[in-house]
Every structure is written in C-alpha cells, then in structure tokens.
Amino acid sequence: MYFIFIFSPLVLIASIKAWLSGYTAARFFMMASMSTLVGAFVTALTVSGFLPYTFVHFHAVEFGITADVVLLSLALADRINFLREQKEVAEKSVIEQKLRANTLLEKAKESLERIVLERTTELEKAKDKAEQLARIDALTEVSNRRYFEEVATREFTRAQRYQQPLSVVMFDIDLFKQVNDTYGHAAGDSVLKVVANVAKDAVRDIDFVARIGGEEFAILLPGVTIEQAMVTTERVRVGIANYSFDYQGQIVTFTASFGVSQLKKADQNFDALLLRVDQAMYMSKDAGRNKVSVLEG
Structure with a gap:
C-alpha cells in the first residue's frame, strides 16, 4: 500500500510532463496512475475508519489497479498503433522515393536515348556526306573516276547477265590547255562546270556522267544501243560547241571530241570496252576535233 502511495504520484507527475511534451500515450499512464492512487487512497481511508466500510470502499485499490492494467493496455495498444503508423509513413516515404527515383531514371534514360539517337543521326548524316564527297568531283559536282569505275563494273555485270545493251x-575538251593559258585557270574551271552541266542536261536521269580526268569525261548509257548512243552523244557535242560565256570581257568558246562504243559479248571486262571508247575518242581528235567517232570492235 505504501509503495502505491510513493510510486503512483511519481508516475502521475512523469506522465503529466510527458503528455505536455507531446507524448500522447502519456495520458493513459496519467489516468492509470490516478486510478491506482485514488483507489488506494479510498481503501486507506476505509481501513482507517474515515470512510464507512463497504465492499466498493474496501476493494477500491483493487478496482484502481484493474483500471490501471486496462489503461496501460490501452497505452500499449496506442503505442503499437503509433509505431504501425510510423512504419506505414516510412514505407510510403520509401515507395515515393523509389517512384521519384524511377521517374528520374526514366527521364535520364529517355534523355540518353534521345542524345544517342541524335548523335547516331548526326554520324549517319556525316557518313553519308563523306561518302557523297568521296564519290563526287568537287568542281563539277558530277561523279568522280572512282565512283564511275564502281558503277561501270556493276552495269557491265548486269548487262552481260541479262543480255542488255x-x-x-568518252569525251575530252579540245585544246583545254590553251583555254587555261589564254583566259586563266578560273575560266578553265568555268568551262569544266559548263561541260558537266551540258552533259547532265542532255542525258536521261538513269544515265551516269562522270569526270574521269583533268578535262576528260565519260557517260554510261545503260540499256542503250550504239545507234541511240550516237544520237545522245551528238546532242552533247552540239550543246558544248554552241555554248559560250563572257569572262572578263572576253567571249570564251570551246568544243570537245567524243568516242562511242557498245558492250560486246567478247568483252571480258569493262576495261576492254573503255579501251575501245578511248581509241574512238582519239580518232575524233585525229580527225580534227569536235567530232563523234564510233568504234564497234
């Protein structure tokens, strides 16, 4: 009994301080201590004769202790609920952090994929441009000799396989050195550009014009017989011969000599055909230039 009178007030005081400090479960400890203390006080007064003897008065301390136990159980339940809520809050926080992390990761992934795609596209464009520059003559913007040989070999194989003409x-600008010596290299460059443009305008889209040397050009005519090729070649020759331009107050005119030939069954490779075309071109030069010569082989 004396223990209750000593311990319960201490618990009561501590519970009040804890409750005022924000610890909500302390209210249960406060009420539990009060119930035990009041019960013990009533029982002590009954035993001392200050209160009449009744069952409730005599057993008040037991009722107080029972209430104490119940209230402490409620305090424990409250504590368990508090801890559960803290756990749920913590789990929710972890989930939210994971979601935020996943969102940031997805954004970073999308950003990286976009950068990779942009870089890949840039590299592909750069590669295509480099390949194009490797195939094109920078001055005249027609194909260069390397690309001409590549396409010519392919067309030679296809023509032989499908037995198509x-x-x-091949043509060479006549007296091109004199053009350079008379008007200067800038004028010579203009002549080369003009010749390339005239040739491109005179042939079909599927035909292939290339600059294969300094002032030497070649045209591939897939599916074209030698008779048709002569008509096309004459159109190019006339177009070049009729063209003139003013360069620093001087009228520049020029011509070209042409050679034509057609693939034969006996040709083992494209070089055999190209050799005949070259021979035909020099036949035109020997005949006085500005002509079209044919060598059928």
Missing part, C-alpha cells in the same frame, strides 16, 4: 561515251 550498254553503251559508253
């Missing part, structure tokens, strides 16, 4: 034209 393939004609080739």
